[in-house]
Amino acid sequence: xxxxxxxxxxxxxxxxxxxxxxxxxxxxxxxxxxxxxxxxxxxxxxxxxxxxxxxxxxxxxxxxxxxxxxxxxxxxxxxxxxxxxxxxxxxxxxxxxxxxxxxxxxxxxxxxxxxxxxxxxxxxxxxxxxxxxxxxxxxxxxxxxxxxxxxxxxxxxxxxxxxxxxxxxxxxxxxxxxxxxxxxxxxxxxxxxxxxxxxxxxxxxxxxxxxxxxxxxxxxxxxxxxxxxxxxxxxxxxxxxxxxxxxxxxxxxxxxxxxxxxxxxxxxxxxxxxxxxxxxxxxxxxxxxxxxxxxxxxxxxxxxxxxxxxxxxxxxxxxxxxxxxxxxxxxxxxxxxxxxxxxxxxxxxxxxxxxxxxxxxxxxxxx
Amino acid sequence: xxxxxxxxxxxxxxxxxxxxxxxxxxxxxxxxxxxxxxxxxxxxxxxxxxxxxxxxxxxxxxxxxxxxxxxxxxxxxxxxxxxxxxxxxxxxxxxxxxxxxxxxxxxxxxxxxxxxxxxxxxxxxxxxxxxxxxxxxxxxxxxxxxxxxxxxxxxxxxxxxxxxxxxxxxxxxxxxxxxxxxxxxxxxxxxxxxxxxxxxxxxxxxxxxxxxxxxxxxxxxxxxxxxxxxxxxxxxxxxxxxxxxxxxxxxxxxxxxxxxxxxxxxxxxxxxxxxxxxxxxxxxxxx
Ligand SMILES: Nc1ncnc2c1ncn2[C@@H]1O[C@H](COP(=O)(O)OP(=O)(O)OP(=O)(O)O)[C@@H](O)[C@H]1O
Ligand SMILES: [Mg+2]
Numbered sequence: 224x225x226x227x228x229x230x231x232x233x234x235x236x237x238x239x240x241x242x243x244x245x246x247x248x249x250x251x252x253x254x255x256x257x258x259x260x261x262x263x264x265x266x267x268x269x270x271x272x273x274x275x276x277x278x279x280x281x282x283x284x285x286x287x288x289x290x291x292x293x294x295x296x297x298x299x300x301x302x303x304x305x306x307x308x309x310x311x312x313x314x315x316x317x318x319x320x321x322x323x324x325x326x327x328x329x330x331x332x333x334x335x336x337x338x339x340x341x342x343x344x345x346x347x348x349x350x351x352x353x354x355x356x357x358x359x360x361x362x363x364x365x366x367x368x369x370x371x372x373x374x375x376x377x378x379x380x381x382x383x384x385x386x387x388x389x390x391x392x393x394x395x396x397x398x399x400x401x402x403x404x405x406x407x408x409x410x411x412x413x414x415x416x417x418x419x420x421x422x423x424x425x426x427x428x429x430x431x432x433x434x435x436x437x438x439x440x441x442x443x444x445x446x447x448x449x450x451x452x453x454x455x456x457x458x459x460x461x462x463x464x465x466x467x468x469x470x471x472x473x474x475x476x477x478x479x480x481x482x483x484x485x486x487x488x489x490x491x492x493x494x495x496x497x498x499x500x501x502x503x504x505x506x507x508x509x510x511x512x513x514x515x516x517x518x519x520x521x522x523x524x525x526x527x528x529x530x531x532x533x534x535x536x537x538x539x540x541x542x543x544x545x546x547x548x549x550x551x552x553x554x555x556x557x558x559x560x561x562x563x564x565x566x567x568x569x570x571x572x573x574x575x576x577x578x579x580x581x582x583x584x585x586x587x588x589x590x
Numbered sequence: 591x592x593x594x595x596x597x598x599x600x601x602x603x604x605x606x607x608x609x610x611x612x613x614x615x616x617x618x619x620x621x622x623x624x625x626x627x628x629x630x631x632x633x634x635x636x637x638x639x640x641x642x643x644x645x646x647x648x649x650x651x652x653x654x655x656x657x658x659x660x661x662x663x664x665x666x667x668x669x670x671x672x673x674x675x676x677x678x679x680x681x682x683x684x685x686x687x688x689x690x691x692x693x694x695x696x697x698x699x700x701x702x703x704x705x706x707x708x709x710x711x712x713x714x715x716x717x718x719x720x721x722x723x724x725x726x727x728x729x730x731x732x733x734x735x736x737x738x739x740x741x742x743x744x745x746x747x748x749x750x751x752x753x754x755x756x757x758x759x760x761x762x763x764x765x766x767x768x769x770x771x772x773x774x775x776x777x778x779x780x781x782x783x784x785x786x787x788x789x790x791x792x793x794x795x796x797x798x799x800x801x802x803x804x805x806x807x808x809x810x811x812x813x814x815x816x817x818x819x820x821x822x823x824x825x826x827x828x829x830x831x832x833x834x835x836x837x838x839x840x841x842x843x844x845x846x847x848x849x850x851x852x853x854x855x856x857x858x859x860x861x862x863x864x865x866x867x868x869x870x871x872x873x874x875x876x877x
Contacts, residue, residue, distance in 0.1 A: 342780030
């Protein structure tokens with residue numbers, strides 16, 4: 224399970240089977256609180272990987288263990304085939320962009336960026352030139368003499384990025400680096416981050432709770448839930464084929480109607496739900512009798528003459544379209560409607576194309 | 591809207607300001623004026639002269655005593671800083687639930703009064719004291735160390751103990767506002783522990799170090815009781831000399847001149863310290 228992807232295949236052909244970083248059975252507990260409960264993943268060279276999950280699912284804990292700021296409770300971290308969980312943070316070829324940037328307030332922008340270079344084998348005469356080059360990469364060279372507090376959030380973010388990449392780490396860790404920026408800035412920075420990763424050929428591990436951000440950036444997405452990995456894979460794969468109801472909901476905002484697998488037919492399953500029995504493509508490991516969920520994303524549902532009878536509960540205007548919540552057999556479904564939303568309480572018929580819907584496991588245990 | 595209220599506040603503050611001026615500044619000014627007078631046997635000659643300051647500058651004894659006062663103060667500032675850093679770090683960063691307990695424990699000795707503490711050290715360091723007895727019991731020595739008490743060592747141990755809390759409080763406040771992310775970032779960038787302290791922790795806690803250091807400095811320079819009661823032959827201080835000049839020697843002008851010399855040096859230290867704090871907080875606020 225390596226995060227290989229198309230655009231880097233030429234480079235990676237000789238690295239196949241040799242991931243940059245592997246996490247094996249990673250656990251982290253703080254006293255009685257178990258933040259990370261047995262996590263396995265590997266990061267390929269030159270890839271952009273995101274750790275995606277809701278607040279409190281253990282993303283930061285994983286990142287801090289990789290960075291060396293937190294001890295690993297049990298399990299192993301292997302970098303370039305060498306165990307590194309007992310190596311102190313200062314000796315790991317890994318750099319971090321902290322969530323609040325953590326720029327040194329008593330040093331200028333240039334001094335901040337040069338900080339790490341004094342611990343690399345860089346000749347003294349070359350340090351300031353290299354720092355300036357890194358600042359140029361993030362287009363911050365004009366403000367090299369300022370202090371961090373004299374910069375805007377977005378500018379601080381770029382400096383933090385320069386300070387990390389100037390050391391040419393094997394792996395760059397980013398903990399919700401865009402969360403402090405406004406929506407517009409966030410979009411711009413996403414593009415820049417992705418481009419920077421491509422240009423440097425470095426591996427980025429990016430923590431976020433925003434699935435749009437994850438899709439925009441990643442070659443590989445690791446979806447976390449409650450200290451465990453719910454699913455990992457390429458973005459298209461995760462979007463099209465969520466393995467559990469949780470992922471379908473978190474990633475695609477799908478309505479999950481829970482039911483039971485009645486039988487398998489090739490790569491499709493027959494699922495029995497409160498809104499009827501349907502033949503739908505689904506997760507291949509689901510066996511007959513297993514609890515499962517019929518996942519219907521709002522854009523896959525339409526209002527039609529015939530279909531599942533439902534009552535309209537609410538209509539929300541979103542600018543370009545309406546999102547209608549309707550209820551059938553105690554199941555609330557969201558439907559996207561272009562124009563003319565039905566009145567509240569009206570009786571409608573919800574239709575979906577079974578071939579475009581998806582059946583996922585009800586939970587991880589049912590896979 | 592707030593104008594009238596402000597005015598009332600001004601009027602209400604007036605008596606206090608007046609009292610402070612009268613009770614604090616006036617004596618200092620009187621002292622200042624006296625430092626230019628002369629004494630002839632038992633009468634004070636009201637003719638302005640610099641003779642007293644010349645005497646202070648020319649006397650090896652007084653110069654030595656002043657140098658020793660500030661030397662001691664500097665030494666104690668250094669020792670309290672070295673002890674204070676780990677203690678303050680521990681209270682700020684490692685103690686979670688019992689923080690106020692720790693801070694109270696730190697302050698308890700201050701409530702017990704100067705004399706009580708000094709005599710406690712006598713009990714500990716004396717020939718028959720706890721330290722000597724333990725050393726003899728451990729077999730380190732057969733005869734008690736006589737030089738422990740009534741020595742500069744005893745004085746400086748007690749001074750350090752006395753004024754350590756002020757240093758710790760200053761540093762503790764600085765550590766409370768020191769974000770762990772900064773030291774983590776330094777480690778992330780490859781800095782070993784010594785460099786993390788030197789390049790990040792020290793500059794970012796400097797205002798606390800200066801504030802705590804100034805308090806300790808002033809108080810040690812002005813402490814004459816501890817050296818007198820624990821220092822033995824070394825217990826004469828510039829302050830006790832001033833005391834003698836105002837008392838038995840009846841030379842108020844010379845006493846005033848010495849006092850003002852001390853004050854001037856202290857004010858200079860404060861000025862430099864305040865400037866340094868302003869500069870370093872100016873940097874961290876970056877306005
Ligand atoms: N130092 C700590 N001591 C005790 N519990 C902690 C500590 N750090 C994190 N936790 C707990 O561990 C769990 C996971 O925390 P973590 O910070 O890794 O989550 P996260 O996914 O990064 O969340 P967020 O998106 O809110 O940053 C949470 O329940 C949190 O309360
Ligand atoms: Mg987090």
